Amino acid sequence: MGAESIITGITRGGTAWTPQFVTALSEQKCIGCGRCFKVCPRDVLTIVQRAIDDVDLDDDDEDDDDSDNSFMTLSNPMDCIGCEACSRVCPKACFTHQALPLAV
Ligand code: SF4
């Protein structure tokens, strides 16, 4: 009964803060650039190699730092603190975030 309580916090300055936790990562859109891995403060993400059959040989990616031969995965999503740093740096909008209910 009533509204479900969600996980919330507060900034040092006293402003309400609602963590937006990662709930999905699109392996299809991901170009394996590793930006999210570099900024994530937790142990959430792991990059893995694509199976050779999935590699796009006609890749038109213009950034030499990016590699379509790999993609990021949510290897430990339960460690996410919902900071959204990953989405701020992701060039392909791979992440889905949600506020989540308090654990019961
Ligand atoms: S929201 Fe923050 S903690 Fe969670 S995966 Fe993204 S960067 Fe890591």
Ligand code: SF4
């Ligand atoms: S920043 Fe985005 S495109 Fe780059 S590895 Fe992470 S999820 Fe993939």
